[in-house]
Amino acid sequence: MTIPTEPIGSIPRPTELMDAVEGGTLSASELDALYEDAVRDTVARMEATGSTVISDGEQRKYHNFWTYCVHGSPNTAPDGFQIPFADGHTRRMPRLTRAPFRYERYADSYLAVAQRYATVAVKQAVISPSALSLMYPPEGLPGYSRDQFIDDLLGEHETEIRRCLERGAHKVQVDFTEGRLAMKLDPSGALLSSFIDLNNLALSRFSSEERALIGVHTCPGADRDSTHSADVDYAELLPSLFELKVGNFYIALARERDPERVLAIIAECLKPGQRVFVGVIDPIDARIETPELVRERLLRAAEFIPPSQLGSTDDCGFSPFCDDRSTSRETAFAKIAARVAGTALASAILRERL
Numbered sequence: 001m002t003i004p005t006e007p008i009g010s011i012p013r014p015t016e017l018m019d020a021v022e023g024g025t026l027s028a029s030e031l032d033a034l035y036e037d038a039v040r041d042t043v044a045r046m047e048a049t050g051s052t053v054i055s056d057g058e059q060r061k062y063h064n065f066w067t068y069c070v071h072g073s074p075n076t077a078p079d080g081f082q083i084p085f086a087d088g089h090t091r092r093m094p095r096l097t098r099a100p101f102r103y104e105r106y107a108d109s110y111l112a113v114a115q116r117y118a119t120v121a122v123k124q125a126v127i128s129p130s131a132l133s134l135m136y137p138p139e140g141l142p143g144y145s146r147d148q149f150i151d152d153l154l155g156e157h158e159t160e161i162r163r164c165l166e167r168g169a170h171k172v173q174v175d176f177t178e179g180r181l182a183m184k185l186d187p188s189g190a191l192l193s194s195f196i197d198l199n200n201l202a203l204s205r206f207s208s209e210e211r212a213l214i215g216v217h218t219c220p221g222a223d224r225d226s227t228h229s230a231d232v233d234y235a236e237l238l239p240s241l242f243e244l245k246v247g248n249f250y251i252a253l254a255r256e257r258d259p260e261r262v263l264a265i266i267a268e269c270l271k272p273g274q275r276v277f278v279g280v281i282d283p284i285d286a287r288i289e290t291p292e293l294v295r296e297r298l299l300r301a302a303e304f305i306p307p308s309q310l311g312s313t314d315d316c317g318f319s320p321f322c323d324d325r326s327t328s329r330e331t332a333f334a335k336i337a338a339r340v341a342g343t344a345l346a347s348a349i350l351r352e353r354l
Helices: 015-023 028-048 108-117 129-135 146-166 178-185 190-203 259-269 291-302 329-353
Strands: 082-084 090-092 124-127 172-175 214-218 248-251 275-281 310-314
Touching (some): 108 124, 108 146, 129 178, 146 172, 178 190, 259 275, 275 291, 275 329, 291 310, 291 329
Parallel strands (some): 172 214, 214 248
16 A cells, blocks of 8 residues: 655745846846756755655746736736735735736646656646636626636636646646635635536546546645635535545645544545545644654544545645745755655555555
8 A cells, every 4th residue: 555645836946046036137048047947956856855746846837826827918907806814914816907818828838847857757736717717807898708708718727737638747736725715705605616616617628537637736825824714614615625526636634723523524525536635744834744743644544534545745835926935945845755754654554454
């Protein structure tokens, strides 16, 4: 019995790269060289942790994991949907100002760079249609209905996932951090239901074999050591989450106050053919987990989830927004190494129990 382990995505960018981006004085070619160095170093250091599945650490994603694909779009404004975090700071999405909705870039371009340096499998994270749907203004747009926008959005999302699969991504992970947030914004559940329906419209475009290589990540957010929806009861999200037509679920768990209760809910919702990667690493806790702690978290999870359907992961990315300096690269890689080692310890114990 070997429990698979995968990262979620972002790794803090090198200080030199963040300084250069914020300074705005380097040429495009100079910046590109720094991005390339960041990817090369990230891949090498992630492989050095013993990981057999890695990512590029989202080093080249422009600004953040949420709007990388539309950054720089000429038909957007910066005053879109606002995401409030518990410590009082906010993040904003761009707002669509006119038709049409189009991606500026697809995530397979990041995958291609990582694959140049990687010697192990590489997964790729993409943003969900439900997150990007928040770009459409509530008052609508003249000559561009919401239905037209949704058609364009689904087409772009499908294209992105297909390009990643065709390039050989180990998995394509759809980031759905807005799932838990939806219940905070609308406790009736209507917003969450609309998000699930929209994402399933996109997922229905893929075959069952393709959906086995697609997963969904949910968490309460992680930015500057704060969250946006940790106060929302997982019981309000998880039954709907497991209705998504994917084969893999990446669920933040390490930071939960009552993980056993969450695991019991997961056990009730889990369907045959689905795998749950439970979070065993808390990215916004400065303390570095030990392999033994990771082992115990996984063994506890195995009491609720069949080991054949269990995996391990990090709760969230370590730096989903590229200007987040709250966690160092050294801390992130040390935590990943603990996840890998602890997962191996748990796997060995579970093998002995068979």
